[in-house]
Amino acid sequence: MTTSTQGDVKDRSLAPRGKERIEWAARDMPVLRLIRERFSREQPLKGIRMAGCLHITTETANLALTLQAGGADLVLCASNPLSTQDDVAAALVCEYGIPTFAIKGEDEETYYRHIHAALDHRPQLTMDDGCDLVSTLHSSRRELLGQVIGGMEETTTGVIRLRSMEKQGVLKYPVLAVNESNTKHLFDNRYGTGQSTLDGIIRATNLLLAGRTIVVLGYGWCGRGVAARARGLGANVVVTEVDPIRALEAVMDGFRVLPSLEAATIGDIFITVTGNLNVIDRPHLERLKDGAVLANSGHFNDEINIPELEKLAVRKRRLRDFVDEYTYADGRQVYLLGEGRLINLAAAEGHPASVMDMSFANQALGAEYMLKHASELQPRVYTLPLEIDQDIARLKLKAMNVAIDTLTSEQQSYLNSWEAGT
Template sequence: MDYDVRDLGLADEGRQRIAWADRTMPVLRGIRERFQAERPLAGVRIAACLHITTETANLLRTLKAGGAEVVACASNPLSTQDDVAASLVKHEGIPVFAVRAEDTETYYRHIDQVLDTDPTITMDDGCDLVSRLHAERPDQVKRILGGTEETTTGVIRLRAMEASGSLGYPVVAVNDAKTKHMFDNRYGTGQSALDGIIRATNVLLAGTTVVVAGYGFCGKGVASRARGMGAQVVVTEIDPVAALEAVMDGFRVEPMEEAAAEGDIFITVTGNRDVIRPEHVRRMKDGALLANAGHFDVEIDLEGLARLAPGERRRPVRPMVEEYLVDSESGTTARVMVVAEGRLVNLSAAEGHPASVMDMSFANQALSVEWLVREGQRLEPSVLGVPESIDAEVAALKLAAMGIRIDVLTPEQEAYLASWTVGTR
């Protein structure tokens, strides 16, 4: 078996941590048990470009239990947990090509090695694998039955491909499932992004001003959790509806140009580039912390920041924290700290989302792959939503695992909801 991981000697530690995550992933565990019995993915080859974490390991184990041949690479150079990668290779027999802190050349070589297995299903987090496949292997695209996409940024890129007529096969936008983005994005990102910042810096959030750039579900989660820990939260937005929602939720809303002078901690969660630019940095306080919780390391303009603080004006001050000495707009010199190289702070500086919330996200992934195997031949190349039946099934399974019961409609209630003849009496 071909693979590329840091050290197989880490495998036993990785297996222990994978088992720890599995404890709080009952929905995925139940799917894995069914897959083991039914083998609905027999004969399928899956290329997965995902964050190589304990939670992902349990997803890959589930897909293999369903009969699939699975091979995986990292979807972010800093998100790989090397012990998990080693355990997947040694204990699960799953080829993995992922080494934490790999350079860009290695990152794309690993994607190519995964694509060399000639998959029939792709599973992506950020669309790098799908983009690479379409740009450099057009003949191979024709042999793909379908794919899934895990995150907001990846769905944005896929919709751009669809709009330009470039998308060559159907892809399920797992991110858009209610049981994914309403929970993973909001509660997962909200907790794990702050976890990463705190682990990297040991900062006290209470009494600080936290600027959250972007008020989608990820931004909502970050803003809510920061407020819950005692921070004053300012939201920046470009969408008037999202901005209005932030105001109604009790947050101040300002343009970044104004918020830059007020913030102690800045967290970007927009999915766009250059959200924090040099002109913003020059207005910041001494000691300001910059972190990114969006998928790619482009939300903070790191090249522009490097031009403000070249050479010796830039140095590491803690693991995962780099200090830039910047000539501020006021004529003084300010220290600006970048956490985790501007990459996904929750996975680069911490462990990512808690397993209990990834349980639902990865249940959607597993069930969407099963659906693609069953329906893929009838689907056109497009970005598809997760079937509502899968979304409802995941929610029901999660509630059952939590021991929570809900009401059921009576026949009279069902008839009333289906009727148009009953009015005011």
């Protein structure tokens, strides 16, 4: 472990390997590259102190380099104890001079010490993934709030927490819910989570998914992606939901929809993607069949009630990296992946660079937008304007060499008119 004023990383000797992987990811992030080129010329973030609490991955590194190119004075910390790629963290510090506080597998004390280290930078802009940075700032570092211009939030769980803060009147500065942009949640949440979740499960277990019953708990955009990809790999997919509209959509999409307690008795692999608490609770755990595998792809490790699993087990052992076996008193064995944390980042590499290209384009442009418009905004949760969303989509299509139509003046006039009828 290496600690200095430049950060806290596991091993600086990993930096050259991390740099190579960051460059590999950059090849599949053309939108962010175009933004970086403009930021280098225009310097829209010049001199702005930023703190980013994000998953420290190759894709995040390319976002950090874009912010740095735009003039930002940036410090990073991890947004999940198991999501850090140690070679990337080392490269950020040693190759690019970006102070980074992140070590894969860090304990809770270290995790929050790293968040406080990022806040010691006295940020004017915050960039969060899960709202831990913002919640810490509002609870134990309130003396810094007066310096903050605004912030950005990356993920569904964080947006839920921020909206709760807004509703209770405790949010002290405006935050852009990047997760609500179409070029984020329609693609990152669906295609990114769909692929990377199954990638993490397969890397952790080496199980064949074809023919198994996979229970997807939650049918939001992440759940849609996981269910679709699991079906594509030959699994028999069951969906559980509390929202009648989403449940109906899952039925119409061809999935079997069951109450979670009923699904608990038939599932081989369970994947939680709800952002809620104890989605798999003790009654579910008691009904699991021998060999059931539990995985979470929601942001926090509280969707599976791990304390109750610990109580039910008479023995626990680690069989493989990221696979813990819990043996019940009756001999049944249940397997928890990645300590119940984000399996796609705990056991794999997170979302592919191509989809994070759009998500992080939203983050970079969100930072620019916040600086320009913060004085007009209240301490509330906002979304990026549709025009920015559409510009990102256009850039992505251009990078993919895909052309689309444009409206003729006649068509535009027709759409803006009310006189034309039958």
